[in-house]
Structures are given as structure tokens and as C-alpha cells.
Amino acid sequence: MIRAYRRDGSAEVIGTEPQTSQFPEDIVWIDLIKPSRDEEQFVESCIGIQLPTPEELKDIEPSSRLYVENEAIYMTASLIYRADSSHPLLTDVAFILYRGRLITIRYAEPKAFALFSANLLRLNGQCDTGAKLLGHLLETVVDRTAEILETVVSRLDSLSITIFVNRKAAKRRPPRFLEDKLLDIASHHQLISKLRDSLVSLSRLVIFLQSQPVVRREEEAAELCIIVARDIQSLGEHTAFVGNNITFMLDASLGLINVEQNAIIKIFSIASVVFLPPTLVASIYGMNFQFMPELGWTIGYPLALVAMLLSAIIPFLFFRWKGWL
Template identity: 25%
Template sequence: MTSQAALEATMASTTLRRRWIQVAADDPAALTQASRSTGVDFAAAAGRVWETDDFVYLPVVVNVRRGDVLVREAVVFALGEDVLVTLQPRTPFAAFDKAIARIRRTPELTETPHGIMYALLYALNEVSERVIDSASDTLESMTDEITMATNGYDAQGREIGVTDMQDTIERMNEAEEIVSRSQETQLLLARAARHLRAEITPEHPRLAGLVDILIADVDGVKEHASYEHDKVRYLQQSIMTSLDVKQNQIVKVFTIITAVFLPPTLIATFYGMNFTKMPELAWEHGFLVTTTLTFVAALIPLWYIKRKGWLR
């Protein structure tokens, strides 16, 4: 790095600290100090879009992955004319690391708090996109399981039941929840970006152009989330439909068995009664006639069911 570049980086860092104040949500002392020095009042905003004479309050909820756990983090931007205050889960906030790196590469973003907020929203949008990509990868890794579920048989040719697909269904439900939350995040990011665009003065046309691109990127990620949501819902519906068909087939088999054995059971019930006189018992061919009658009584409903096509 040249001495000029190092000087610019140092000046940018100094300006950044002056124009951007980070306040941890669990640090009342820092919140009080920020309120005294800037006049910011997050309590009045109450987690909603709120405008005062000095600040525009814009809340955003972003999904952040910590290892294998996905957590929802709330960030509130208080955008003023000369300073940006962020109420965030902690300081430093890992989701903003890429924004800080972007600001260092583009020092002119520190000229206004609007430029800093642009970089922060850009970083949050990328975090949200990575979460959606992760959910998409999860669905792709389940392709074989989903294919087996829709076909109805596993790799050994054994029929798949509800219990066999329980783990897959649970993971698909988790993916759907993640994508649904990401859709909400994109809506909040788009709203914050549009408010930011409205606050940019004509004296900063380049920043206005960057924010326009950001708005398009946020909308693009939202469309990606919508696509993934539709896909996971379709896969869920396919699996459930396949399992419902299988359950209906099982019920149909039991119904057919019941229909076939009901007439012979009725005949057996008659001859199981303890009547004093049963003429068939004295017939020479009584046993043969009764057996034949029972067999025919079983074949008649089976023939009727097959004729109706209910065995298909």
C-alpha cells in the first residue's frame, strides 16, 4: 500500500467512526451515551419505520447463520443528516464485516451517512442471499430422497411409508421456514433501501446510482427466495400426494379383502348357529354344496370389483 493510499484509508477510518455509531442492543450505557451525543431515540421508534426532525428510523430483521443454527437478528438504522446510528445485536456485528471492507475499498462512501448505510444494507443483502443458497443446497442434497418418495420405493425396492420419510419432511419444513423468513428480510431490506434512496440529495448522483442497483439486487434476491419457496412447497406437495396415494391404496386393499370375505363370513355365521334342525347336515352332498356356495359368494364381489376397475 502506498503512503497516499494508507493516508486515505486512515482518513476514511476516522471519518467512518465519526459518521457511524454502533450501539449494542444489550448495552444500556452505550445507548444512553449515543442518545446524549446525537439525540437518537430508538424507544420512540419502537421497531417501526419512524421519522423525526433529525432521524429516519428503519428496522431490518436479518437471518444470520451461526454454525448449523440460523438465528434472526434485528437491526435498526437511525439515519441522520450527518450521522448514522445502528442499534444492533452486538458490537462488532459479524454481518457488517463485509460492509466495512467495502467502505475501506471505497473511501468516498464515508462522505455521508447515506453511503455508509448503503454499504451496510448491501452486506445484509449478501448475508440473506447466502442463507437462501444454503437452503437451496439442502434441497438439492435431498434429491435422491425426494425421488424415492415420489416413486414410492426405496433403493431396496421396499415400499416407503410415512415414517420412512419423516426426517426428509422435517428437513423440508425447516428449509421452507428459512426461505419464508428470508422473504420477510428482503421486504424489509427493500423498504429500507427505498427510504435511503429518497433521502439522497441530487449532489450525490453516484451514490444514488449505487442505491438503485442495490434496490434491484434486493428485489432479485427476493425473487430467488420466492422461487425457492415455490419449489419447496411443490416438493412437499409431491411427497404428501405420493404418501396419500399409498395410504389410499392400502385402504383399498383392505376394503377389497373385506368385501371378498364378507359373504363367506356371513355363511359361516349361519352354520355356526346352534339350531335343532338344519336339513343341510343330513344331505349326502351338503358339505360340497356349502363349500361351493361359500366359494361362489367370495368370487362374486371379486368379479364385480374387477369389472369396475377398482383393482387398478
């Protein structure tokens, strides 16, 4: 699908067979969403440059993601989408600046694009060039990243309270409670990792964009790039801090699991030690030798029971006195 935006913020969907072979002069943004090959060829014929293929968007080398060719500035960034689901993903989005227009190519729908296109009319014609529009779009992408990070931090705070603070409810926890929480921690770690990858790619893109003459000539676009670069840096630091907290929470949860397992093993160890002396007494007097003087005693059986009981109580009291229970 090809969606074109005018300078006033209005948009329209363009087919591959229009009346003319050129886009109107007031079109400042051409957004290709999951384009077919026919749509790509149509846009190429209208604007006069080659568009990157999906395979080229996946290249990770800086020379393949950030370059200038035939007066067109090609940039590719990895943006996160489906952040609210259990399986967040990264998608590669191409940004192309050419002769005052912005061309974007994407094969997914990050929420930042929907937010930006919805607010485009409110900018009151401020995005009259592709460079300015790209600056505002990147600002929206960074704001959406900050929103996702804030949501993750809030969820981690709730998870931390559930695991560490509410110790009174620990005895009423269902089996494998902490093991299930490890899965939640792992999902948050995966989301944070993808956020860091996205911020790194955005940082490289903004630094490259700031060095381009078309951006330096426009004061507003240059200021937007500076603001976006600062926001990306602060978000990167905060993301690293959150990542360290997740690592601590993971290690602490594993430690709590080991503590609970050790407590269970300790109970079995103490039980075996407590019942070992009575077992020894019962084994001795359970032997059927002919010459055992205690077998002829009238009170032999009660004495054996008392000896078994004392041999169990004395180790128990000793362990309790040592504080091992």
C-alpha cells in the same frame, strides 16, 4: 459494546470513559452491539443526537422506522439471523446517518455485519463517508440474503427429489416418512417468509434513502442504492417464486399422504368384501336347526369348504378384472 471503524477500515472497541468526549474525525462508522444504557448515553453525548431505544426499533409504522430529525436520518430494517439454524429469527437494526458518519444499533449479530467488517479493509478507503459505507453495507446484507435463498433452493431441490422422484424407494420408506417431510417443508416456508419480510423492510429503507439529499450529492452512494434496489426487487420476485414452489410441495405431499391412506383403506375394504361371502356360508351352515338337509350329507363338510373358497376367489378375480386392485 461500541466498535468504531476508521476510514481506512481499521476498527477498535471504545469504552464509555475515554480521554475525550468526542470521537476522532476519521471515525466513519460507530457500531453499537447490544449496547447498555451507559453506552447509549455516551454515544449520544459524543455525537449530539438521540438514539432510538429497543422499544422504538420494534415499531412497524413507516413514520417510526424512516424519518429525519435534527439533520440525522433514522432508518430501521428487519434483518434475518440464525438462518442456518432450525429457528431463524428477524432482528431490527437501526441505521443512522449524521454529519458524514454511520451509526448502527443492533441487538443481534446478523452474519452480514461480520462479513462486511471483515472485508472493510479490502475496500481501500472507498468508504470515506457514512453514505458510501451504508451503501456497501446494504449491498453485503442483500448478498447474504441471496446466499441464504440459494441454500434454501438447493435444500428444496433435494427434498423434492426425495419425495417425488425416487418412487422406487417409496415401498421401503419408514412409517410416517411423509409426515416428517412436512415438518421440513414447514421450516423452509418459515425461513422464506422471514426472508420476504426482511426484503420488504430493506426495500422501504433503500427507497427512503434514495430520496435523501445527502445520498443524491454523492454519486457513488446513489449508484450503490440503485444497484441494491434492483437486487432487492429481483430477490423479492425469486423469493415469491420459491414460496409458490413450497406451497405446491406442501399440497403435493398432503396429496401423497391421502393417496397412501386411501390405498390402505382400499386394502381393508377389499379384504372385508372378499371374506364376507365365506363368512356368510359359514354362518348359514353354522346354524343348529334340526331340519337342515345338508347336515346329513356325507360330503356336506367338504362342499361347504369348497363353497367358502369359491365365494372368496370369485370376488377377488372380479375386482382384479375391473382393475380395482
